[in-house]
Amino acid sequence: MGDLPDRSAAFFEWYLAAVDAAELTDKRYPVKGMNVWTPYGFLARRQMDRILVEEIERSGARPVEFPALIPQTEFQKEKEHIKGFDAQVYWVTRGGATELDVPLVLRPTSETAMYPMFALWVRSHQDLPLTVYQIVNTFRYETKTTRPFLRVREIHFFEEHSCQTDAEAASARVDANLASFAAIARRLALPYLALRRPEWDKFPGAFYSVALDIPVGGARTLQIGSVHHYRENFSGPYGIRYEAADGSSRLVHQTTFGLSERLLGAVVAVHGDGRGVAFPSELAPYQVVIVPIPGRNGPDPVPWARTLADRLRARGLRVHMDGREERPGAKYYHWEARGVPLRLEVGGREATQATATAVDRHGNRSVAGPEGLEASVEEALRAFDRRLAERAQTAFREAFAPAASEADLVGSTRVRLFGWCGREACGHAVETAIDGALLGTLVGPPPGEGPAPVACLVCGATEEIRWAAAGRPL
Numbered sequence: 099m100g101d102l103p104d105r106s107a108a109f110f111e112w113y114l115a116a117v118d119a120a121e122l123t124d125k126r127y128p129v130k131g132m133n134v135w136t137p138y139g140f141l142a143r144r145q146m147d148r149i150l151v152e153e154i155e156r157s158g159a160r161p162v163e164f165p166a167l168i169p170q171t172e173f174q175k176e177k178e179h180i181k182g183f184d185a186q187v188y189w190v191t192r193g194g195a196t197e198l199d200v201p202l203v204l205r206p207t208s209e210t211a212m213y214p215m216f217a218l219w220v221r222s223h224q225d226l227p228l229t230v231y232q233i234v235n236t237f238r239y240e241t242k243t244t245r246p247f248l249r250v251r252e253i254h255f256f257e258e259h260s261c262q263t264d265a266e267a268a269s270a271r272v273d274a275n276l277a278s279f280a281a282i283a284r285r286l287a288l289p290y291l292a293l294r295r296p297e298w299d300k301f302p303g304a305f306y307s308v309a310l311d312i313p314v315g316g317a318r319t320l321q322i323g324s325v326h327h328y329r330e331n332f333s334g335p336y337g338i339r340y341e342a343a344d345g346s347s348r349l350v351h352q353t354t355f356g357l358s359e360r361l362l363g364a365v366v367a368v369h370g371d372g373r374g375v376a377f378p379s380e381l382a383p384y385q386v387v388i389v390p391i392p393g394r395n396g397p398d399p400v401p402w403a404r405t406l407a408d409r410l411r412a413r414g415l416r417v418h419m420d421g422r423e424e425r426p427g428a429k430y431y432h433w434e435a436r437g438v439p440l441r442l443e444v445g446g447r448e449a450t451q452a453t454a455t456a457v458d459r460h461g462n463r464s465v466a467g468p469e470g471l472e473a474s475v476e477e478a479l480r481a482f483d484r485r486l487a488e489r490a491q492t493a494f495r496e497a498f499a500p501a502a503s504e505a506d507l508v509g510s511t512r513v514r515l516f517g518w519c520g521r522e523a524c525g526h527a528v529e530t531a532i533d534g535a536l537l538g539t540l541v542g543p544p545p546g547e548g549p550a551p552v553a554c555l556v557c558g559a560t561e562e563i564r565w566a567a568a569g570r571p572l
């Protein structure tokens with residue numbers, strides 16, 4: 099049992115080792131890129147979904163669930179969208195021994211499943227906005243190297259779809275989605291950048307796309323979600339129209355908001371360390387693990403450990419009591435690798451005094467009880483969450499550096515921020531220099547201090563200059 103590979107020197111080796119050590123997934127399933135959610139990984143996913151559902155429903159969306167199969171005839175209606183997904187689609191062409199008249203697509207995302215139904219559901223302006231979401235699995239035939247949570251072929255996927263009266267209302271929904279994501283990210287202690295992607299990198303069929311990117315060391319970034327404004331690009335081909343108050347017939351404007359199990363991968367990547375995963379307490383399958391430490395003398399600590407577990411569960415905490423026949427040190431190691439925020443050690447002395455020795459995932463110790471025992475355990479969890487968020491913020495700030503010239507981009511070990519005129523040629527020059535991608539223009543303020551850029555990094559133009567970022571997406 100040694101430490102994991104060095105994270106900064108070998109990110110993916112470290113990442114895979116951290117995921118394996120935490121037993122979040124089993125990738126030995128005999129279809130490449132389709133992994134098994136283990137019990138522990140499933141519990142983490144359930145917490146992730148709970149947070150998503152709470153924030154999304156708070157913003158007015160309602161749940162639906164659409165079938166996984168989409169007729170080819172519907173799938174092909176929006177041409178850009180089809181072009182974007184053609185190479186990644188799984189096809190169902192037979193039912194039993196019978197060739198299907200219309201082949202079926204296993205959804206890579208659900209625009210083309212939902213929109214024929216939206217055309218039936220939306221009649222008048224009174225039906226708008228229509229805002230629904232689902233959490234389902236989507237399927238994409240990835241040809242790049244697959245990695246648990248980051249790039250898989252069966253994806254645990256969240257998608258919101260909305261129909262709005264006009265472009266302005268759709269833009270407002272995009273902003274509402276970005277606000278929801280800010281709340282989700284805060285609960286997971288994940289600092290991120292919202293970036294409006296350049297034209298050549300927007301979602302197939304979108305009018306514009308805002309991506310949510312997380313720096314994960316070096317100049318690397320991980321896109322964990324996106325929000326798209328479709329205007330009438332889908333409502334046209336799918337005939338989603340409504341009767342306006344003045345009696346005219348109009349096409350709806352649409353938006354989508356997508357997140358996936360990558361969020362869990364981001365938590366591993368951002369909060370993990372040389373000992374494995376570290377979960378913020380909101381996401382942790384077990385927030386507290388109790389380890390009884392039997393001694394040669396003194397009372398048996400197990401009854402007190404059980405009482406302690408019950409008292410903490412009564413406060414709504416997710417508590418696991420580790421009663422296995424193992425050395426305490428082996429148990430500590432086991433739960434540290436699994437990212438449990440707080441361990442309570444209970445020996446003879448603690449049993450006698452009705453206390454517990456609390457040790458958080460970063461090794462900070464405190465004594466809980468006998469007075470205010472539950473409250474001090476909760477405070478230890480909050481203190482851990484604060485430190486976790488501070489560490490993530492520090493790493494986030496250090497992940498960026500301004501670029502003053504194209505030369506700064508070459509071989510950069512940071513994500514670079516600079517002024518951009520918006521021209522495609524300058525954008526491509528940036529991509530060549532950094533050997534990565536122009537991630538887009540910042541939505542919201544830049545991370546860190548510094549004056550706003552006044553000129554394009556590439557051409558020196560001074561008109562319509564905006565903050566842009568470039569890095570190397572995973």
Ligand SMILES: [Zn+2]
Pocket residue numbers: 518519520521524554555556557558559
């Ligand atoms: Zn330029």
